[in-house]
Structures are given as C-alpha cells and as structure tokens.
Amino acid sequence: MSAYPVKIAQQPNGAYTWSCSIDAKYHRDSIRPGLYVCVGIALFLLVFGGVLSYSNHDWKSFLIVAGCAAVFLLISFLIFGLAFSVKDPHESYEMREEYVKSGYGKSSVYFEYKKVKAIVLNRKYIELHGKTKRMRIYVPEEDYNFVRGFIQGRVPMECEIRSD
Numbered sequence: 556m557s558a559y560p561v562k563i564a565q566q567p568n569g570a571y572t573w574s575c576s577i578d579a580k581y582h583r584d585s586i587r588p589g590l591y592v593c594v595g596i597a598l599f600l601l602v603f604g605g606v607l608s609y610s611n612h613d614w615k616s617f618l619i620v621a622g623c624a625a626v627f628l629l630i631s632f633l634i635f636g637l638a639f640s641v642k643d644p645h646e647s648y649e650m651r652e653e654y655v656k657s658g659y660g661k662s663s664v665y666f667e668y669k670k671v672k673a674i675v676l677n678r679k680y681i682e683l684h685g686k687t688k689r690m691r692i693y694v695p696e697e698d699y700n701f702v703r704g705f706i707q708g709r710v711p712m713e714c715e716i717r718s719d
Contacts, residue, residue, distance in 0.1 A: 563650075563698040571705070574647040577693045578679070582644040586635065593631035597624040648692060650705060655683070657690055666690040668709040677719040681706060 563573040604620030607613075649656040654667045666683050675682040680693045681703060694702045707716070 562695055563701065569651065571650040571702075572648065573695060573698070574645055575693050575695050577644050577646045577691075579642065579644055581691060582641065582646075583639050586638050590631065590635045593635070594628070597628045597631075600624045600627075646693060650702065652709065655690070655692060655706065657692065664690060668706065669711060671706075671710040671714050673715040673717060674707065674710065675717050675719050676703065682719075683710075 563571050565571050600620055601624050604617050604624075608617035608620075646657055647659050653669075654665045657664045657666075666685065666688065670685045670688070671683050672686060673684040675684065678699075680691050681699075682689060682691045683706070692702065692706075
C-alpha cells in the first residue's frame with residue numbers, strides 16, 4: 556500500500572503528493588547505472604587485489620578478494636534482477652512551490668523549477684530538463700492539466716516547452 560494517494564492531494568504543509576504507475580522501460584533505464592556501478596566496484600576490487608597480490612606474491616589474499624567480489628556481485632545481481640522484473644513500477648511525487656520531488660527518503664530526487672531549461676509534455680508524463688539533469692514526472696490522467704499548469708507557472712519565462 557502506497558503512502559501517497561493515487562490522486563493528487565494537498566497536504567497540510569501545502570505540498571501536493573501522489574503516487575502513480577510509471578513506464579517499466581523508464582524504470583529499468585533509471586536503475587541500470589546502479590548495476591553498472593556495482594559491477595565497476597567489483598572489477599576495481601579484483602584489479603586492485605590482483606595488483607597487490609602480484610606485488611606481494613600472495614595469491615591466497617587474492618582468493619579472499621575474489622570471493623568477496625563474487626558474493627558482492629551475486630547479491631547485486633539478485634537485487635537488481637528483482638528490481639528489473641517489476642511489472643508495474645510505481646513512483647511517489649511531491650510538488651511544492653520551489654521544486655518537485657520524485658521518490659522518498661534518501662533515494663528521492665529534487666528538481667528546482669528555477670533550474671528548468673525545457674519542459675517536454677507527453678500525455679502520460681511531464682519531463683523537466685536542466686543543464687545536465689532530467690526528471691520525468693508521471694501524472695494521473697485526471698490531474699495532468701493541474702500539474703502542468705502548476706509547473707509551467709513556476710519555471711523561468713525563457714524555458715522552452717515542447718510536446719512529445
């Protein structure tokens with residue numbers, strides 16, 4: 556059960572919150588870099604452990620490093636395999652006067668309206684583009700016009716608006 560309603564609701568603190576289904580491909584594409592980081596860490600440990608073992612002529616310690624890297628990769632593949640297999644991923648959103656937030660807790664991502672350079676409007680989502688950052692905001696169909704108007708009223712005047 557989601558902590559946020561499917562329909563947009565205004566909270567006592569003034570924020571608008573909702574949770575809705577997001578595109579599975581977009582979900583997979585957004586978590587794929589995390590998998591690459593895990594593989595990179597394991598490779599770094601193997602290379603660094605190999606160099607140290609070679610320079611110290613101690614291959615037993617390399618076996619320990621290799622075993623730890625293998626267990627780390629196994630756990631990573633299991634976790635990311637579960638995340639990739641989600642059929643109907645959901646995301647929670649919070650919209651305030653200064654920013655919109657995707658996710659919750661330490662994994663949340665904020666996008667300040669003043670940093671928006673372009674908005675891409677799609678019938679299922681609104682995508683905000685900054686200099687280097689992008690955020691896709693999925694919106695319930697019945698609340699789409701409200702969210703679009705709320706965001707468009709807070710972005711810089713020179714912001715480019717495109718349709719997808």
